[in-house]
Amino acid sequence: MHTQLRKPPSKSSLSLSHIRFLGRAMAKGDDALRKKKSKATRKKNRQKESSSSSVSNRIAAIIAAKKRRQSGKRRNCQGMCFSLPTLEDPFNERCGTVDLKKKETKKLVPSKVDRGVAINGNSVASRKRTRGNHAIADHQEKEMVKVKNLGNARTLSLASIDNVGQKNVVKLGKTKIQLIGETGAACAQHGQAFEYSGCPSKFLILCLNSIQTALVQDGFFNTEEDKPLFVDTWGIEFWKSYSVGKDILETSGACSTVKQIAWMASTAADTIVRKEKEGLLLTSPFLLFLVPSQEKAIKVRSACKPLKALGIHTVSLHPGASIDHQIHGLKSCEPEFLVSTPERLLELLSLKAIDISGVSLLVIDGLETILQDGYLDMIKSIRQSISVSPHAVVFNDSLSYASHRVVQNLLGKSISRLSFNDSVTSQGACIIQSIHMCSSEEEKLLKGIKVLDQACGDQLCMQLSKVLFIVGKDCNIQELVTAIKSKGYFVSINSGYTSNSEIENSKSGPVVFVVDLEHVNTSDLGEFEVVIVSDFAHSIDNYVHMLTRMARYTVSGALHSLLTAEDAMLAGPLIEILEKCGQGVPEALRNLCHSTCMLEH
Incomplete structure (x- = not known):
């Protein structure tokens, strides 16, 4: 049986669809080869660049900077390629950058050497003058650079704590x-x-x-x-x-x-x-x-x-x-x-x-x-x-x-x-405590006026000095005020807030504030330098309150206390406070305390 070979179709016998298919297949093959070749070329170039990338980047940067200089399009952030430290920028932090918006002129602070610190009677400046004007100029220039370096060092230190300052400090303005x-x-x-x-x-x-x-x-x-x-x-x-x-x-x-x-x-x-x-x-x-x-x-x-x-x-x-x-x-x-x-x-x-x-x-x-x-x-x-x-x-x-x-x-x-x-010893430090023994209430009044004259006599030149006179319930305030005014003092009753203009207009001498014992705890005693107490009302707590609150802005505080035999119950605690504060205890006060102890036994 003979096999009949099939002849390839002739060109004329090919259909239009077959021709189109063959054309697309041939074109796709050429593109694929071309892409594969380009990919191999790029890979080869990348391998070459990776071996000498640092040199290429450096050279490219130099060429780019040169082109910008030649074209006059240099960036504001770019100064000279290599800048040296200056007096304004000794640490070369700005790399030659000039602030185009604001340029401040800094003052040069001469050093202590130029000002002539006296050592052994001879000033450094006088010795420097003997070396000639050129030596002085060179030295001053070096010292100015030194001062500038110190100032920039402190400025750098300030800049390093921005985060600390923002976290720990409340900006109040x-x-x-x-x-x-x-x-x-x-x-x-x-x-x-x-x-x-x-x-x-x-x-x-x-x-x-x-x-x-x-x-x-x-x-x-x-x-x-x-x-x-x-x-x-x-x-x-x-x-x-x-x-x-x-x-x-x-x-x-x-x-x-x-x-x-x-x-x-x-x-x-x-x-x-x-x-x-x-x-x-x-x-x-x-x-x-x-x-x-x-x-x-x-x-x-x-x-x-x-x-x-x-x-x-x-x-x-x-x-x-x-x-x-x-x-x-x-x-x-x-x-x-x-x-x-x-x-x-x-x-x-x-x-x-x-x-x-x-x-x-x-x-x-x-x-x-x-x-x-x-x-x-x-x-x-x-x-x-x-x-x-x-x-x-x-x-x-x-x-x-x-x-x-x-x-x-x-x-x-x-x-x-x-x-x-908060101890009495600490809060009452540098306040002189004086105890005055009296035989009667009338003597208290006379003794209080005498103490007032002595206290204000040392401060007569101080028109605005404030003196506080504390009285008890049984005291005749009107009688006391009349006696104080007769001595030429300006008197304010139960008021610690007299205006400065009222005090300045007064030509009666130092100001005396008369306050009863009920208003002591609510009064601001910090501004009173001299306090005279005529009645404790049988409570040592009032005395402690006055001692620890008065004269907060002076070292010349004085607390004067007027006592009679009726205040014998306060003698013991008062002696204890005086001894704690290192104050002298009057013999009359010790005798009063001793007599009270004898009566109790």
């Missing part, structure tokens, strides 16, 4: 307040700006955090148990009083703690930075911290040491080191903070190794120990060496009468008391 009267005079005297900020600055918080970090590393601070330094209640109250220019009396009965030292040092550092921004010159140490012993000096310096990274240098002077070594050290550095014992500081002052005439903040710690060691005359000499009127902070841990006089000489007229110890 700055409000300017006009301070009048004694407070305004105190601010002007201390050279402070009349501006009160609602919260501490970021730089102050940075200083506190730096000290806290160092304390944690040394094991003196526990972040789990202790509250952060920036929320310390004492520190916030200290900063408020310092900001309005008031001297501060600390009456807790102990020396300064590490937290208190941290707040004082940080506040002083913040003030230094503000003064430098204003272009003010610091010719001597800003903070002088007087301590009673070498151990305390080391403790204070250790607390201030973390601030050195922020441009605040602390020097400790005490008998533990040779005086020659300390003189050499003072010549080679210019400390912002000075911690010293009184005797060593006087030795250095006598040798003219240091100048403290421009000290702005004076802190005296451990007043009782200073008085016991006989440093009182040294404190007076040191205070006289300061030509300006500095802020003063006194930690009064003494109950003796001598400490009252010392505190009055060290602090100004307007002060702020800081103490979170």
Whole structure:
């Protein structure tokens, strides 16, 4: 059987559909080959670029920058390709970028060397002049660069705490307040700006955090148990009083703690930075911290040491080191903070190794120990060496009468008391308590007028001084008011809120407020410097209330009490309070207490 071979169809016999199918198949094959070849080429090129991508990118960047320079289309964020540090940008942070919107002119603050800090009687500036004008110019230029570097370092430190400041500080906004009267005079005297900020600055918080970090590393601070330094209640109250220019009396009965030292040092550092921004010159140490012993000096310096990274240098002077070594050290550095014992500081002052005439903040710690060691005359000499009127902070841990006089000489007229110890001893510190024994109610009236004359006689030049006269239920107020007015005083009855204009218009002398005992608990006694009590109403609680609430803004408080034999029940508790506060107890009061005890037995 023969197999018949089938011939391929002729071209003429192919249908139109077959021709179209063959054409599409042939075209798809060509595209696939072409795509496969292109993919292999791209893969090969990528492998070549990956081996030399860094060089290619660098060269491309250079070429692109060159084209932009040539075409004049350089970007604002791009300066020169390679820029050098300048006085305005010593750390080359902006990489040559110029702020086109605002260009501030910064003041150049001359260094302390150019101002001539006196050491051994010869100023540095006088020695510099002998080297020729060119040497002086070169030196000034170097010092300006140094000051600029320091200022930028502090600026960098401020920028590093943006998150901390936003989390920990409530921004209340700055409000300017006009301070009048004694407070305004105190601010002007201390050279402070009349501006009160609602919260501490970021730089102050940075200083506190730096000290806290160092304390944690040394094991003196526990972040789990202790509250952060920036929320310390004492520190916030200290900063408020310092900001309005008031001297501060600390009456807790102990020396300064590490937290208190941290707040004082940080506040002083913040003030230094503000003064430098204003272009003010610091010719001597800003903070002088007087301590009673070498151990305390080391403790204070250790607390201030973390601030050195922020441009605040602390020097400790005490008998533990040779005086020659300390003189050499003072010549080679210019400390912002000075911690010293009184005797060593006087030795250095006598040798003219240091100048403290421009000290702005004076802190005296451990007043009782200073008085016991006989440093009182040294404190007076040191205070006289300061030509300006500095802020003063006194930690009064003494109950003796001598400490009252010392505190009055060290602090100004307007002060702020800081103490979170609610004891009678702490709250009644530096208030003189006087007991006057009388035989009858008539003698009480005469004795009260006499005490009033004596108290106001020392303050006759102070027209606005306030005196409080407290009377009981049985007292004839009208008779008392008539007697007081006959002496030429201005009298206000049962009112602690007399307007200043009414007081100023009065030409009758000091103001005397007469208040009955029922209104004592509701009256504000903080502004009264002299309080005269004619009746206790057989309750010692009223006496404690007046002692712990009066004279909150002065160190010249005086509490006078008029007693008769009818107040014998108060003699014992009153003697106990006087002894706790270190006050003298009159013999007549002891006899009255002794007679009362005999009657009870």
